[in-house]
Amino acid sequence: MGGGAAVSDPLSKAPEKIAGMFDRIGPSYDRMNGVMTFGRHGAWRRAAAREVARDLAGGGRALDACTGTADLALSIRREVPGATVVGTDFSQGMLTVGRAKTAGDPRIRLARADTLRLPFADAAFRSATVGWGIRNVADVSAALRELLRILAPAGRLHVLESARPAGWFGRLGFRLYFRGVVPWLGRLLARNAADAYNYLPKSAEAFAPAEEFAGLMRGSGFADVSWRSFAFGGVTLHSGTRPP
Numbered sequence: 001m002g003g004g005a006a007v008s009d010p011l012s013k014a015p016e017k018i019a020g021m022f023d024r025i026g027p028s029y030d031r032m033n034g035v036m037t038f039g040r041h042g043a044w045r046r047a048a049a050r051e052v053a054r055d056l057a058g059g060g061r062a063l064d065a066c067t068g069t070a071d072l073a074l075s076i077r078r079e080v081p082g083a084t085v086v087g088t089d090f091s092q093g094m095l096t097v098g099r100a101k102t103a104g105d106p107r108i109r110l111a112r113a114d115t116l117r118l119p120f121a122d123a124a125f126r127s128a129t130v131g132w133g134i135r136n137v138a139d140v141s142a143a144l145r146e147l148l149r150i151l152a153p154a155g156r157l158h159v160l161e162s163a164r165p166a167g168w169f170g171r172l173g174f175r176l177y178f179r180g181v182v183p184w185l186g187r188l189l190a191r192n193a194a195d196a197y198n199y200l201p202k203s204a205e206a207f208a209p210a211e212e213f214a215g216l217m218r219g220s221g222f223a224d225v226s227w228r229s230f231a232f233g234g235v236t237l238h239s240g241t242r243p244p
């Protein structure tokens with residue numbers, strides 16, 4: 001997969017490092033997510049899935065890139081019963097868990113693919129989502145351009161991500177939580193992947209704040225970019241439209 005020289009950097013986004021880390025996280029990922037977010041991640045996913053419902057107006061195909069264990073794909077299926085969801089991810093370990101969870105739903109298809117090189121034709125989807133995946137890709141703007149490519153004109157992208165809150169109160173809470181609580185939970189609940197729960201909070205702190213990420217979306221070709229915040233600004237949902 002290349003990029004080996006950068007792997008020693010603790011914040012390296014080298015694909016082999018990121019995919020390997022998520023392969024190890026896979027079995028404990030859902031449990032950690034539930035505990036880390038006090039169960040709130042379901043509500044944030046629903047907010048994204050409801051945006052997809054607007055795009056598909058009852059039917060059609062959505063892409064969930066960086067789908068991981070497929071929770072967002074499942075949430076979209078619940079909110080948009082007529083939809084077909086294609087979930088892609090480059091971690092086999094995460095997809096294995098996702099496949100077990102989605103086996104009973106023929107309208108969810110999971111495939112191994114890099115978000116930087118999606119195996120789909122131009123304009124193949126009317127809606128696309130990324131849940132807590134975009135900050136892990138090696139080149140965020142290139143990933144956004146690739147997501148723009150696979151969207152039909154007027155199709156929309158929705159990105160859920162952890163974000164550094166703008167206000168001092170939220171920022172202090174975010175820092176204490178991500179530097180203290182998350183690595184501790186990782187050691188407790190994800191022993192064979194505890195190092196990942198050092199990387200994940202650091203990558204969240206280093207990622208573009210909401211306004212800056214909106215600028216990256218605009219710079220990558222999206223129009224009508226807007227965002228909503230949850231959890232005192234610690235989680236954001238950005239949406240943008242592929243211009244006609």
Ligand SMILES: C[S@@+](CC[C@H](N)C(=O)[O-])C[C@H]1O[C@@H](n2cnc3c(N)ncnc32)[C@H](O)[C@@H]1O
Nearest residue numbers: 022066067068089090091094114115131133136
């Ligand atoms: C924090 S998990 C999020 C999983 C899921 N979307 C969710 O909402 O729970 C990030 C996922 O992004 C995937 N990922 C990161 N970079 C990727 C890339 N370039 N191509 C494909 N998947 C990628 C990882 O393998 C991992 O499964």
